[in-house]
Amino acid sequence: MFFHIVLERNMQLHPRHFGPHLRDKLVAKLMKDVEGTCSGRHGFVVAITGVEDIGKGLIREGTGFVTFPVKYQCVVFRPFKGEILEAVVTMVNKMGFFAEAGPVQIFVSNHLIPDDMEFQSGDVPNYTTSDGSVKIQKESEVRLKIIGTRVDATEIFCIGTIKDDFLGVISDPGAAV
Amino acid sequence: MGSLEPFNRLVKLAARAFYDDISMKGDNQPKTSRGDNRGMAVVVLDALTRRQWVREEDLAKSLKLHSKQLRRILRFFEEEKLVTRDHRKESAKGAKIYSAAAAAAGDGQSGTKEGEEKVKLHTHSYCCLDYAQICDVVRYRIHRMKKTLKDELDSRNTVQHYICPNCKKRYSAFDALQLVSYTDEYFHCENCNGELVAESDKLASEEMGDGDDNARKRRREKLNDMQQRIDEQLKPLQAQLKRVKDLPAPEFGSLQSWERLNIGAFAHGDPSAADSSRNAQGQYNGTPMPYLGETKVEVALSGSGAKEEGAESGTDGTVMKVLPPWMVREGMNITKEQRGETSNTTKGDEKSEGKDEKKQDSKGDEKSIQDEYIKAYYEALKKRQEEEDAKRMQEEGHTLSSESHAKRLLGTKTKREDGDVEDEGVEWEEEQLAGNTAETYKFVDLNAEAPESGDEEDDIDWEEG
Known part of the structure; x- marks a missing residue:
């Protein structure tokens, strides 16, 4: 399921980015860092919308890095x-x-695939x-139901079934060709 | 009260289906066969179907149960949402209000022995079946049972487990990604690289060895069988549920409102508030008249030797107009009012119970057989009488026209009768010979008819004996 939520993150910015485009640099870095990551709590961050x-910013002693607490909206x-x-x-297989x-x-x-397959x-x-x-087969599109999820810090793995009404192949690449 | 019966039947069926082998034992008590009180739950539920709000002490007394034991059962049913309970502190007077209400409700089971000397406040517990909720509970329970089984059967919602035959390490399907081998189509153990086999799960986990197709098949059979048995055994219950679905559930309300209602109804001289309630009112200061009903129930019960259920349906009987000398004999002191009150439930109920209620013992069958027999017998008797009447009419006509012909007919008729009737017939013939007019013949004929039918009565007895 998709959610549009607000998350917060402390961004560390290298001193070389300090200048007129600091803000843009910060956002670009945020996107690079965050999009595509996974948190067990919120799931995959698909995109930052704002x-x-x-x-x-807080300047780190010794390194010159600056830490910005950033609040951002994301899907x-x-x-x-x-x-x-x-x-x-x-x-x-x-x-x-x-x-x-x-x-x-x-x-x-295989035991969650209909018996006639x-x-x-x-x-x-x-x-x-x-x-x-x-x-x-490979590249088929299927509609499935998730019956279990295992959420790690960096990964979500699911068990699905197609043994239910209206589940199964929705487009067959072999037939399309 | 009219709509109560189907619900009561539902409760009884549900009790037998789900609470038959529930033992109300404290964990600390040793499990001796003597203290085995399985089935107690059913008895309590059955008893509650014959009551409305009832004080738990009274219920315990009439069931000859220890009140602690009963309380444990009732607490269980409260958790099961079948029963609503109410506790309150009350003096003897408060208890009396209840008693009056109970009597007015005409449920006939308020055998209260409330001594006037009790002035202290006691906490009394009352309980009552919650019919509306029972319907929901039973439906939900059946639904859950079926769903669980169906899911299991389709292996839905089950996460497959895999086991390494070499090192016995177990994996779940969640580990699948790590287990995939790119050399062949099997999963491989992370430790020993052995091929993993799927482990058959849950209900058939006893045969864990080969989690292969064979085990799966066996498991499916088992589940299928279980499903079929559920369907089969719950059929009467579900039929009853369906019947009850559109009926408004009897609602007794809270204890207070119930009391108010019943006392109110009675004060207005509601016809449904029966004679006995007037009694109760008359001696409002004293003990309300305990219904005679309860004793009667027990008499009928021991007489027919049937289960509580059988006896229960046996006692109420307005259907019984046609009914059965044997029934009347047993429940001799049943008052008319009682009959009227519990009317028209018995026969259909009993018969259908005989048909589909599995737990009905042979006694019930016997009853229905007797019933059938008596009905058939009466029918045959009636038919025969009609035949005879017709014949007699014919005969009379004939007698008028020709005497000799009549004689011959009469002769044949007497031959048809058994030996007992023989002399009767002879007498009659003599008479007929003596007086030749049609009138005398008629007169004699009437005379002759009476002993004949009397003979037939004898016949019944003989056949019955």
């Missing part, structure tokens, strides 16, 4: 248990398949229904 407030993405996501399959929805890695184990090894490993009408 800077609310930059506090008074974060945090997967939740029970959430339905659309994801792209990245790898298929006998144990199930991996997919990713943006920065989030999701594993769907069988693993087919070969050049392009895939899960296929007995009549061959539905195929899950």
Whole structure:
């Protein structure tokens, strides 16, 4: 799920940036530092949408670095248990398949794949229904439900299932070609 | 009160389905077979279906339970949200208000023995079934059961676990990313690089060895079986739930409002407030007349030897117009009012119970069989009488037209009767020979008819015996 929230961070700025564009430099550095990171609490920071407030800088003794407390608005993405996501399959093996929805890695184990889908090894490993009408392989887009999340300080990993109503392949790259 | 019965039935079914084997034991008590009080919960719930607000002491007394034991059960049911309880400090007078209300409510179970000398304040607990909540609770419970099972069956919401057969290290699906091997399609142990196998989970975890397709299949079978059994065994309960769904749940309100209501109804001479409540009012200072009803219930119960439930439905019987000498015999002292009060529940209830209630013991079946038999018998009897009537009419016509013909017919008829009737028939023939006019014949015929039917009554007895 996406959230638009305000976060705060202490930015350290190198003295070489001090000058007329200090503020721009600060924001650019903030974006570089923060976007794409993950915090266990808030999830992935997708994008910074604005800077609310930059506090008074504090010059570090000895180094000359300045620390600015910065408040910024950002969009974060945090997967939740029970959430339905659309994801792209990245790898298929006998144990199930991996997919990713943006920065989030999701594993769907083979017992959470409908029973009528069988693993087919070969050049392009895939899960296929007995009549061959539905195929899950690399680059397939699937809609899945998250049934568990493991949130580390820097990473969020999810377990998903496609064994439920309206879940499964939503576009098949093989068919499109 | 009319809408109470389906709800009571729901409570009874639910009690048997879910609270049958619940033992109300303190943890400190040793588990001896003698102290085994499983099923007590069911008895208490059943008893509560026959009451409205009831003081717990009285309930304990009438159930011959220790009040502590009863309280433990009631506390359990309170937690289960089946029962609402109310505690209050009251003097003897307050208790009497309750008693009057109870009597006015006509639930007939307020066998209070409130001594006048009690002036001290005592904390009394009252309890009552909360029908509306019970419906919700039961529905929710069934829903949860089914959902859990279904999820388990579809292995939904279960995080797969993997185990290394070599070093027995366990992994969950969350570790999947680290376990992927790019050489083959299996997960590999981080320690020994052995191939991991999926571990079958939860309900079938006893056969942990091979977490493969075989175990999965077995597990599925087990779950399927369980699901089927749930469906099957809860069918009567669910049918009852459906029946009850659109009915307004009986609402007794809080203890205070209930008391007020009942006393009020009674003061207005509400016809539903029965005779006995007038009694209670008359001796408002003394003990309110305990209903005679309760004793009767027990009599019927021991007589038919049935479960509480059976006996319960047995006692109330307005259906019983047709009914059964045997029933009347057992519940001889049932008052009319009581019959009227608990009307029209018995027969259908009992019969359907016989059909779908699994726990109904053979006694209930026997009852319904007897019932059936008696009905059929009466029907046959009626038919036969009608036949005979018709025949007699015919005969009469014939007699008028030709005497000899009538004689022959009569002869055949007597032959049809059993030996007992034989001499009767003979007598009749003689008479007929003596007096030839149609009138005398008629007169004699009437005479002859009476003993005949009497004979038939004998016949019944003989068949029954």
